[in-house]
Amino acid sequence: MTSQQRPAFDRGHTEDLAAFVRSAPTPYHAAASVAERLDAAGFRRVDENERWTQAAGGAGGRYVVRGGAVIAWYVPEGAAPHTPFRVVGAHTDSPNLRVKPQPDLDAQGWRQVAVEIYGGPLLNSWLDRDLGIAGRLSLRDGSTRLVNVDRPLLRVPQLAIHLDRSANDSLSLDRQRHLQPVWGLGEATEGDLVAFVAHEAGVEEAEVTGWDLMAHDVQPPSFLGRDRELFASPRLDNLLSVHAGLAALLAAADAPGPAYVPVLAAFDHEESGSQSDTGAGGPLLGRVFERSVLARGGDQEDVLRALAATVCASSDVGHAVHPNYAERHDPSHHPRANGGPILKTNVNQRYATDGVGRAVFAAACERAGVPMQHFVSNNTIPCGTTIGPITAARYGITTVDIGVPLLSMHSARELAGADDPHLLASALAAFLAG
Numbered sequence: 020m021t022s023q024q025r026p027a028f029d030r031g032h033t034e035d036l037a038a039f040v041r042s043a044p045t046p047y048h049a050a051a052s053v054a055e056r057l058d059a060a061g062f063r064r065v066d067e068n069e070r071w072t073q074a075a076g077g078a079g080g081r082y083v084v085r086g087g088a089v090i091a092w093y094v095p096e097g098a099a100p101h102t103p104f105r106v107v108g109a110h111t112d113s114p115n116l117r118v119k120p121q122p123d124l125d126a127q128g129w130r131q132v133a134v135e136i137y138g139g140p141l142l143n144s145w146l147d148r149d150l151g152i153a154g155r156l157s158l159r160d161g162s163t164r165l166v167n168v169d170r171p172l173l174r175v176p177q178l179a180i181h182l183d184r185s186a187n188d189s190l191s192l193d194r195q196r197h198l199q200p201v202w203g204l205g206e207a208t209e210g211d212l213v214a215f216v217a218h219e220a221g222v223e224e225a226e227v228t229g230w231d232l233m234a235h236d237v238q239p240p241s242f243l244g245r246d247r248e249l250f251a252s253p254r255l256d257n258l259l260s261v262h263a264g265l266a267a268l269l270a271a272a273d274a275p276g277p278a279y280v281p282v283l284a285a286f287d288h289e290e291s292g293s294q295s296d297t298g299a300g301g302p303l304l305g306r307v308f309e310r311s312v313l314a315r316g317g318d319q320e321d322v323l324r325a326l327a328a329t330v331c332a333s334s335d336v337g338h339a340v341h342p343n344y345a346e347r348h349d350p351s352h353h354p355r356a357n358g359g360p361i362l363k364t365n366v367n368q369r370y371a372t373d374g375v376g377r378a379v380f381a382a383a384c385e386r387a388g389v390p391m392q393h394f395v396s397n398n399t400i401p402c403g404t405t406i407g408p409i410t411a412a413r414y415g416i417t418t419v420d421i422g423v424p425l426l427s428m429h430s431a432r433e434l435a436g437a438d439d440p441h442l443l444a445s446a447l448a449a450f451l452a453g
Contacts, residue, residue, distance in 0.1 A: 030242070032266065032441035033250055037240035039262045040252050044153040044167055044235040046087025046111035046287045049258060051165060053089045053265055053285060057082050060269050062091060067306075076314025080272055083307060086155075087111050087287035088297035090307045091265075092280055093272040100317025103328035104308065105271075105279040105451045106416075107264035108299065108406050109335065110289035113254040114138030114429050116145060116175075116198065118152070118232040123207040130203035132173060132212055134234065138290030142192045144430040146177040150200060150234040156220055157229035166220035166232075173200035173234055200234065236431045248357060248437050255433040259423055259440055260334035261285045267447035274452050280311070280325075281451035289335075289406055299406035305414060330379055331418040332450050333371060333407030334443070336433075337361045337394045339424030349397045354424035356436030359390035360443045363405075363420040371407035376419030383450035389442045392424070421446075 043049035054064065062080030065071060075081065078098070082091035088111065092104070116134040124131040132152075136142070149171035156164045175198055180186055192198060202212075210224065216232065217224040240252035264283045271281040288298035295301055308329075312322045340353035354361045362377060363370040384391040396402035411418035423443050426434040 030247075030437060030441075032444060033242075033437050036259060036262045036440050037250075037252065040240050040254055040258050041169075043111070043254070043258055044151065044169065045155070045231075045233055047155045047165055047231070048153065048167060049111040049261060050084050050087050050089040050285065053091070053261065053283075054082065054084050056265060056269075057091055060272070062093075071310045071314040073314060073316060076311060076316070081311075083303075085303060086297045088303060089285050090282065090304060091268055092282040092307070092311060093268065094280055094311070094315070095276055097276075098280060098315065100312050100315040100321040101324035103279055103325050103330075104282050105453055106282040106284055106304075106329065106331040106410075107260075107267060107447050107451065108284045108286070108331050108333045108410055108418075109260035109264050110257045110286045110299070110406060111261055112138070112287050112290050113256055113258070114140035114290050115431075116140075116150075116200070116234040118154075118212070118230070118234075121209075122212045122232075123209055124199060125205070125207040128204060129201045130205055130207050130211070131199045131201050133199060136194055136198065137233070139429055141427070141430045142194070142198065143190055144427070144432065145198065145234075146175050148174070148431055149237050150174060151237045152216065152232055153235055154230060154232035156217065156222065156227050157231075158222065158226045159228050160226070164220050164222055166216055168216065168219050169235075169237055171237055173202045175200045238432065242437055250435050250437040250440070251432055252435075253432050255425060255435055256336045256428055257289070257334075259336060259435065260443070263440055263444035263447055264334060266444040267451050270444075270448040271451035278453040279451070282307075284331075286406060293406055293409050299409045300413065304410075308414070326414055326416055329414070329416040330376070331407070331410050331416055332380060332447060333405050333410060333418055333420045334447065335405045335407075335420070335422045336425045336428060336435075337363055337422045338428060339426050339436075341426060347397060347400060349395050352393050352395045354392040354394050356424060356426075357438045358392050358424070358436070359439065360384065360421050360446050361392045361394040361424050363394045363422060365396065365402055368408050369402050369404040370420035371405075371411040371418035372420045376417050379417070380419045380421055380446070380450060384446045387445040387449040389446045389449075391446075394424070
């Protein structure tokens with residue numbers, strides 16, 4: 020397709036996605052940024068520690084935040100206690116390098132930071148890259164403080180080709196020895212990094228009693244390509260889906276009388292298996308389901324009735340066909356950038372999609388006027404998985420796995436079609452409206 024033939028799309032959604040990604044170098048920042056946007060749209064935060072009265076269950080938008088997870092929902096006027104939910108599920112975390120409990124190292128005159136590998140990153144993509152540091156500080160008074168040093172601070176230096184002539188043939192990285200970033204010269208002193216980060220956050224070092232810190236790429240997202248039809252960014256897996264799901268929820272809240280209670284469930288810890296209090300395998304979403312129904316005057320039978328007709332769209336990125344490695348893809352399933360959302364299928368339940376879920380999402384795409392593509396793995400290359408099967412099994416709800424095709428998934432910097440984020444958000448808005 021030539022540039023003259025390509026359909027013109029409004030890039031405003033993707034430009035806003037770029038701003039969202041920059042505001043969210045960590046899951047904690049992502050949840051906070053979602054909360055800030057919900058506040059601006061008139062949603063009201065509810066506290067898990069307080070009683071959810073019938074007033075909390077009335078019409079309007081609500082949300083809860085726990086760490087790096089946020090669950091938001093909108094109750095339409097006249098919704099019955101057993102009104103089913105429509106859920107967009109996503110996750111706020113991305114593979115990266117995370118700071119160890121004793122972070123201060125030195126070697127051969129270099130000051131370093133001890134890091135642990137989180138999830139399954141493409142390790143080589145973190146080499147020779149300008150990295151900032153961000154995360155959450157836990158303070159002596161029980162509060163937390165977000166911090167974001169969004170400027171070049173760390174670097175994982177690669178070994179020169181002269182010292183490893185085989186590097187271009189087979190690069191092998193030892194996860195313990197080769198990935199500790201440098202951030203200065205001289206001998207490390209215990210407390211160096213935490214003191215620096217505390218100062219950046221505007222708190223006294225002595226007040227910091229715990230921390231959850233991680234490195235992030237400081238290069239901003241950008242459009243690229245001859246016609247700027249591509250979008251390069253860190254953390255598209257899976258902030259792209261969080262942002263699209265938020266846009267869809269706000270659109271559904273503005274629509275007249277949605278037939279369902281639309282929900283955005285943005286979990287943490289998907290990249291490490293979802294087994295945490297803020298992960299899809301934890302109880303957070305189920306408790307929101309139950310307490311929302313009870314706050315609307317329902318009982319346990321109403322909870323079960325609502326879940327019986329609930330549908331979840333598990334939105335996570337997938338693989339676009341790679342022009343240099345086309346043989347790694349299924350020969351008859353080649354998702355392309357700017358071709359619209361992908362429907363992900365795996366008969367061994369690595370994805371939760373079945374015929375019923377497929378029909379629901381296909382109808383949403385049709386209503387939104389959005390094209391839909393299909394993804395299935397090459398039989399010789401097992402696929403990854405998502406929160407979809409976890410959500411389906413935990414709550415017994417119909418779940419369909421969908422997303423946007425990318426190149427360089429799990430790289431420090433990923434590549435998508437510039438139109439696909441808006442196409443996904445449009446399809447999800449139609450899905451939530453039902």
